Amino acid sequence: MLGEPRLDVYSWLRFGPFLAQLVVIRRCNLSCGYCSEYDKTSAPVPIEALRRRLEDLHRLRTWAVCLTGGEPTLHPDLVLVVREMTRLGFRRRQLITNGYLLTRELVESLNEAGLTDLQISVDGVRPNATTSKVLKPLRSKLELLARHARFAVVMSGVIGSAPAGEALETIEFAMEHRFTPRILLIHDENGRLKLGVDEMAEYVEAQRRLGRHGREAGDYRRRLLDDGVAPFRCRSGSRYLYVDENGDVSWCAQTRAQFRKSLSEYGIEDLRRQFAAPKACNTRCTIGCARTASAFDHWRPQDDEGAAERARSHV
Numbered sequence: 001m002l003g004e005p006r007l008d009v010y011s012w013l014r015f016g017p018f019l020a021q022l023v024v025i026r027r028c029n030l031s032c033g034y035c036s037e038y039d040k041t042s043a044p045v046p047i048e049a050l051r052r053r054l055e056d057l058h059r060l061r062t063w064a065v066c067l068t069g070g071e072p073t074l075h076p077d078l079v080l081v082v083r084e085m086t087r088l089g090f091r092r093r094q095l096i097t098n099g100y101l102l103t104r105e106l107v108e109s110l111n112e113a114g115l116t117d118l119q120i121s122v123d124g125v126r127p128n129a130t131t132s133k134v135l136k137p138l139r140s141k142l143e144l145l146a147r148h149a150r151f152a153v154v155m156s157g158v159i160g161s162a163p164a165g166e167a168l169e170t171i172e173f174a175m176e177h178r179f180t181p182r183i184l185l186i187h188d189e190n191g192r193l194k195l196g197v198d199e200m201a202e203y204v205e206a207q208r209r210l211g212r213h214g215r216e217a218g219d220y221r222r223r224l225l226d227d228g229v230a231p232f233r234c235r236s237g238s239r240y241l242y243v244d245e246n247g248d249v250s251w252c253a254q255t256r257a258q259f260r261k262s263l264s265e266y267g268i269e270d271l272r273r274q275f276a277a278p279k280a281c282n283t284r285c286t287i288g289c290a291r292t293a294s295a296f297d298h299w300r301p302q303d304d305e306g307a308a309e310r311a312r313s314h315v
Helices: 009-015 047-059 078-088 104-113 135-148 166-176 197-214 220-227 268-276 288-295 307-312
Strands: 019-023 064-068 092-096 117-122 152-159 180-185 240-243 248-250
Touching: 009 268, 019 047, 019 288, 047 078, 047 240, 064 078, 078 092, 078 104, 104 135, 117 135, 135 152, 135 166, 152 166, 152 197, 166 180, 166 197, 180 197, 180 220, 197 220, 240 288
Parallel strands: 019 064, 019 240, 064 092, 092 117, 117 152, 152 180
Antiparallel strands: 240 248
16 A cells, blocks of 8 residues: 555565566457457556556565566567566566567567566467467577577467467477476466367376476366366465556456456555455366465465455455
8 A cells, every 4th residue: 555664574474475467568469369368459558657566566575576468578668667677676577478579689688677587378380260379480589589588488388279289399399498398278268277178188298298397286287177176275366466457456367357456555454355365266267377376375274254245345
């Protein structure tokens, strides 16, 4: 909240954010058929507004901040935003991109600004009716990253957005170029799994090839495939914050209509309340950032006595 002191270490250990995703622009240069998180018209969030939001995340003692969109590389002040993240001392300074607008100049500028991690998901090998965010047109951009990036690169293969087998090729490419390989499962606008039998088999093979990199947060993706549900105690709104282009915190991109509160007004009571608030989407959720940020506190109880109602009252 305005004027509120920085969160103390004890409160952060109990309820504080491990990860915040910060939308810097909603516009995207692509139109992937499965994506509901972009438009074609939005202006970039002004740099001064982003600086205030980073200050607020610093006040909450957020450990890692990830810039997202839309497509963040469309923001004309992206490098300045990363420099501000470095100045404030966030331990991890991350960026999600589709890769299309990467240049050597931009990569070198991000090196200098202090970026620590870049995440890029590659949906398959060849363009199809759903996506053009695939290996064939992106190969040169990925090779540029392999040569010049001094930050870590996480490259994710996506199962469900391209013909079966293509995700495995993207994983092999990631390993050959010494990126950190990862596998993602396509989900619908509610964050729920939607895969066919062949895609499920592809995931099993991808997980075998990835070994430990194929298992996250209690191997919840495998549980979703095997059982249809993978319950967890979601700590979104506390351990994980999704901050949209208006500066509002939500549980995640898929639940903006269910919970929303201005980051500028967010404080310890909000973190505590959302930590305890049960989320009805728990059992079928495929949102990896929410799952992994919540995994540390899986052993702590989830208060269901009025927490959901108190959370809804702040929408």
